[in-house]
Structures are given as C-alpha cells and as structure tokens.
Amino acid sequence: MRKIQWLIILAAIYSCKNKTHADLLIHNAKVYTVDSLFTITEAVAVKDGKIAATGTSKAILEAYTSDSIVDAQQQAIYPGFIDGHAHFYGYALSLQEVNLVGTKSWEECIEKIKTFISKNNIPAGKWIIGNGWDQNDWKVKSFPDKTLLDKNFPNNPVLLSRIDGHAAIANQQALDKASVKAGEIIRGGIIETKDKMLTGILVDNAISRVSNIVPLPDNATIEKVFLEAQHNCFAVGLTGITDCGLMKQQVDQLDSLQKAGKLKMKLTILLSDAKENYDYYLKAGIYKTSLMHIAGFKLYADGALGSRGACLLKPYNDKPGWSGFLLDSISHYAQALQKIIQSPFQACTHAIGDSGNRMILRQYAEALKDKNDRRWRIEHAQVVDTADLHFFNQYNIIPSVQPTHATSDMYWAGDRLGKERIKTAYAYKDLLQQNGWLVLGTDFPVEDISPFKTFYAAVVRKDASGYPADGFEISNSLTREQTLRGMTIWAAKGSFEEKEKGSIEKGKQADFIITNTDIMHCEPSAILKTKVVGTYVNGGRVY
Numbered sequence: 001m002r003k004i005q006w007l008i009i010l011a012a013i014y015s016c017k018n019k020t021h022a023d024l025l026i027h028n029a030k031v032y033t034v035d036s037l038f039t040i041t042e043a044v045a046v047k048d049g050k051i052a053a054t055g056t057s058k059a060i061l062e063a064y065t066s067d068s069i070v071d072a073q074q075q076a077i078y079p080g081f082i083d084g085h086a087h088f089y090g091y092a093l094s095l096q097e098v099n100l101v102g103t104k105s106w107e108e109c110i111e112k113i114k115t116f117i118s119k120n121n122i123p124a125g126k127w128i129i130g131n132g133w134d135q136n137d138w139k140v141k142s143f144p145d146k147t148l149l150d151k152n153f154p155n156n157p158v159l160l161s162r163i164d165g166h167a168a169i170a171n172q173q174a175l176d177k178a179s180v181k182a183g184e185i186i187r188g189g190i191i192e193t194k195d196k197m198l199t200g201i202l203v204d205n206a207i208s209r210v211s212n213i214v215p216l217p218d219n220a221t222i223e224k225v226f227l228e229a230q231h232n233c234f235a236v237g238l239t240g241i242t243d244c245g246l247m248k249q250q251v252d253q254l255d256s257l258q259k260a261g262k263l264k265m266k267l268t269i270l271l272s273d274a275k276e277n278y279d280y281y282l283k284a285g286i287y288k289t290s291l292m293h294i295a296g297f298k299l300y301a302d303g304a305l306g307s308r309g310a311c312l313l314k315p316y317n318d319k320p321g322w323s324g325f326l327l328d329s330i331s332h333y334a335q336a337l338q339k340i341i342q343s344p345f346q347a348c349t350h351a352i353g354d355s356g357n358r359m360i361l362r363q364y365a366e367a368l369k370d371k372n373d374r375r376w377r378i379e380h381a382q383v384v385d386t387a388d389l390h391f392f393n394q395y396n397i398i399p400s401v402q403p404t405h406a407t408s409d410m411y412w413a414g415d416r417l418g419k420e421r422i423k424t425a426y427a428y429k430d431l432l433q434q435n436g437w438l439v440l441g442t443d444f445p446v447e448d449i450s451p452f453k454t455f456y457a458a459v460v461r462k463d464a465s466g467y468p469a470d471g472f473e474i475s476n477s478l479t480r481e482q483t484l485r486g487m488t489i490w491a492a493k494g495s496f497e498e499k500e501k502g503s504i505e506k507g508k509q510a511d512f513i514i515t516n517t518d519i520m521h522c523e524p525s526a527i528l529k530t531k532v533v534g535t536y537v538n539g540g541r542v543y
Contacts, residue, residue: 172198399438409426426472452528
C-alpha cells in the first residue's frame with residue numbers, strides 16, 4: 001500500500017516537472033478569442049505579459065502550472081475592449097469641470113454652475129469651465145444666450161462646451177479676455193450675434209478664440225484626473241483607447257505618466273492637424289512604446305449635426321437656406337494629405353455631413369490613387385450619400401464610427417435631415433460592407449465611456465428604455481459578432497496593431513476582461529447591466 005502511495009507522489013512530481021510554468025491560468029470560462037475563426041474555448045495561460053496558450057480547461061491545466069490559478073466559474077472572457085475613437089485627455093480634464101450632461105434646461109445649467117462654485121470654493125477671477133449641455137434635450141431647443149451667465153457670474157470668466165464640443169457659450173468676461181468682438185468673421189466658425197450684440201455662442205473654429213486662453217491645470221491636477229479617468233475606463237473593460245486630436249505637449253504629458261508607471265492605459269494617438277505637430281512628427285516619424293503608439297493625424301472636415309455645423313449637400317430640413325460649412329479650405333486638406341501620404345502616418349478625418357464626407361473622400365482618392373493598405377480613416381462618417389459609398393471600397397478607406405451617436409441623435413436627427421436623408425445616416429451595415437470591417441468607438445466624453453452601450457447601440461439600436469420599438473433604422477444594425485470584432489480586433493487593425501492585440505491568441509499581449517454576463521447570447525436588456533469582474537493588461541489585473 002505504501003509503495004502505491006509513493007508511486008502516486010512520484011508521478012505527481014514528475015507531472016509537475018513536465019508542466020510549463022505560467023504567470024496566470026484562468027480556466028472554467030467561456031473565452032471568446034475573437035480570432036479569425038471566432039473560436040470559443042475554456043481556458044487561457046499567460047506568461048511574461050502575453051498569451052501563452054488557449055484551449056480546454058483540461059488541456060491547459062495538464063500543460064501548465066502556476067501560482068495564480070483562477071476558476072472563472074463559467075463567466076465570459078473577451079479581449080480587452082479598444083475604443084477606436086475617443087478623447088481620453090479631454091475626458092480626464094472634464095472630471096474637474098462642471099458636468100452639464102443630462103440637464104433639461106439652460107436654467108438647470110446655471111444652478112449646476114452655482115453648486116459647483118460653492119462646493120469647490122471657486123474664488124472670483126478663476127475660470128469656470130463646463131461641458132455637456134445639449135439644447136436638443138431642452139424644452140426650448142434653441143441655443144441659449146449669455147444673459148444669465150453675465151448676471152450670475154460677473155466676476156468669473158465662464159466657458160461651457162456643448163456635448164459634441166462643436167459649440168460653446170461664454171460669458172462677457174471670457175469674451176473680453178479673448179478680445180472677441182461682434183461682427184468678426186472666422187473661417188470655419190461662427191461668433192453669433194443678435195441685434196449686433198454678442199450672444200456668447202461660439203461654433204467650431206470660433207471656440208478656440210476663448211479656449212486657447214484658458215489656463216492649463218497644474219501637474220498635480222493633471223496626474224489626479226488622469227488616474228481617475230484610467231480607473232473609470234478599466235472599470236468598464238477598456239484596455240486601449242485611440243485618443244483623437246492631441247498636441248505634442250499633451251502627448252508628452254501622457255507619455256511621462258506612462259513611463260513613470262502611473263498610467264497603464266494603452267493609448268493610440270491621433271495628432272491634431274496643426275503646424276507644430278507636422279513640424280515635429282513628420283521629421284521624428286512613428287513613435288511607439290509598450291503603451292503608446294502615435295499613429296496618425298486627425299483632420300476636421302466639418303462640425304456636428306447637433307449644432308448644425310455639419311456640412312450638408314442640401315440645406316437642413318429644420319433650417320432652410322443653411323447647409324453648414326467646411327472648417328477649412330479644400331486646398332488646406334489637399335496640402336495636409338500630401339504631407340501625410342509621404343510619411344508613415346495615417347490620415348483620419350472627422351466628417352459628419354454628406355457634403356463634408358464627399359469632399360474628404362474625394363481628397364483621399366486624389367492622394368491615395370488606388371487600392372492600398374494605408375488605412376486612412378473617416379471618423380464618424382455619419383451622413384454619407386449612397387453615391388459616395390464606393391470610395392470606401394475603391395480606396396480602402398476605413399469607417400470609424402460610434403454607434404451611440406445614432407441612439408443619442410435619433411430623437412432629432414430626422415428633423416435635421418428629413419425622411420429620405422436620414423436613411424443614409426448612421427449606416428453602419430452599409431459602411432461595413434465596403435471593406436468587410438470597420439472600427440467602433442464612443443467619442444467619449446461626447447458619449448458615455450461604456451463599451452456595453454456601444455455594443456447595445458450597434459446591435460439593438462434602441463435607447464435604455466427600449467425606444468423605438470423596432471429599433472432606429474434597424475436595417476443598418478450590426479450582428480453581435482461584427483460588433484465585438486469592431487470593439488476589439490478591428491479597432492486594433494484600424495491602427496495597424498492587430499498583430500499585437502485585439503484578440504486572445506498565442507503571442508499577443510494579454511489584455512482581456514471577465515464579465516458577469518455573456519453579451520453574445522444574453523437578452524438585449526441585459527447588455528446594459530453587464531458588469532466587469534476583472535480587467536487585465538499585459539496579464540496583470542488592473543481592475
């Protein structure tokens with residue numbers, strides 16, 4: 001009997017010696033690898049920050065040993081979500097500003113500002129910055145004016161950005177500090193006046209007249225808000241973000257926090273279309289670390305539909321005679337694209353209206369010439385005339401879209417565009433069919449940071465209450481598999497990163513999440529209730 005026991009012990013020792021040691025083993029799970037076959041398996045082994053193997057629980061536990069073994073209890077595991085278009089830097093700064101998202105009137109905005117000043121003991125003379133108001137959510141759906149700002153906050157300069165960032169309102173003190181005068185004309189922007197007096201409303205390029213003089217936060221504040229923003233993103237399963245439209249100074253701040261080991265979020269950077277950025281980065285070339293990838297330049301064709309700055313082929317249905325505008329001359333885009341085509345960087349252009357999309361698609365075609373693998377992108381591609389869809393396929397132009405824009409805008413987008421043109425808006429399925437893939441994101445803080453809201457909006461095309469019953473333009477919904485790919489492997493591919501991340505495959509970075517709900521098979525209403533149980537970056541648990 002004792003001999004048999006020793007044989008068992010020796011067999012166990014021999015077995016362990018023949019196993020490969022891993023840093024982490026997770027088994028008894030439902031692992032969506034999102035590989036080319038969309039393989040679903042049971043277990044994952046992680047070593048040195050990368051996926052060592054995937055397979056059945058039995059196979060992985062027989063082949064590997066580890067000091068850290070997790071029984072996932074049949075919970076779902078997905079590749080870490082990658083937000084293909086967001087504003088991480090702007091979101092972080094917004095955490096220290098007045099949050100006006102969800103306000104139902106201009107008067108409610110004023111009360112929120114008062115509360116913010118009182119709670120934070122804001123002294124006279126200090127700037128009050130806010131964001132998130134949307135007149136489309138108010139009973140009175142026209143832009144407000146600065147009268148109440150001037151009356152209630154005469155001793156503080158105030159600048160409040162609309163939810164889309166393409167319009168803002170400033171009080172008189174802020175306008176005076178920026179030397180903004182009634183009657184000024186700005187290319188690609190509007191300084192609104194009424195009866196030859198400033199209303200405080202600034203649209204698109206006019207906003208920078210004031211925003212450029214707002215003092216930057218100190219380093220301590222910068223670190224605090226970025227770590228808070230990172231925590232919030234990890235909590236919803238984001239392990240990578242494409243941060244759109246940054247200046248070199250902002251990139252350097254993020255890079256410094258990453259190198260100090262404080263910021264672990266993986267960031268793909270699209271640089272602002274600015275001389276300073278071109279002068280430095282076109283000479284320096286692609287910049288890449290383990291956490292940061294400066295991939296391209298972001299241009300802006302037009303404004304936003306909500307503020308009627310989107311450039312349309314025909315006038316707005318609810319504002320006859322007005323078609324929006326381009327933010328710069330066509331020659332500017334042509335010259336910028338010629339610089340980029342001669343570099344290793346991508347061109348990624350914000351385009352909302354059908355005229356804005358047509359213009360930039362044609363400029364891309366001029367520069368790209370033919371089929372290619374440059375992966376130049378159209379960011380948003382919200383309203384694309386059907387006659388222009390072929391550009392995406394013919395020149396391998398990639399749509400980078402944000403599904404929650406559709407479900408946020410659906411209440412009023414038809415009023416802006418009319419019954420026929422709305423059918424060519426938020427047409428994600430039509431766009432997907434051009435190249436067989438597309439990039440998905442949120443555009444946060446314009447929208448909520450939650451990737452589960454992205455998933456729900458893309459698949460179900462309803463709001464949280466289930467409206468509309470049949471889904472908003474449901475023929476352009478995506479399948480669950482297409483949506484998951486758009487939030488993982490296709491989002492990585494959108495920045496030439498698909499060989500490194502975006503799927504749970506051997507040799508790739510071990511970025512993945514565990515959730516309490518299987519969003520691939522649950523009832524639609526359960527998608528929005530999904531919670532992240534664990535978020536892992538390079539095999540380390542960060543949430």
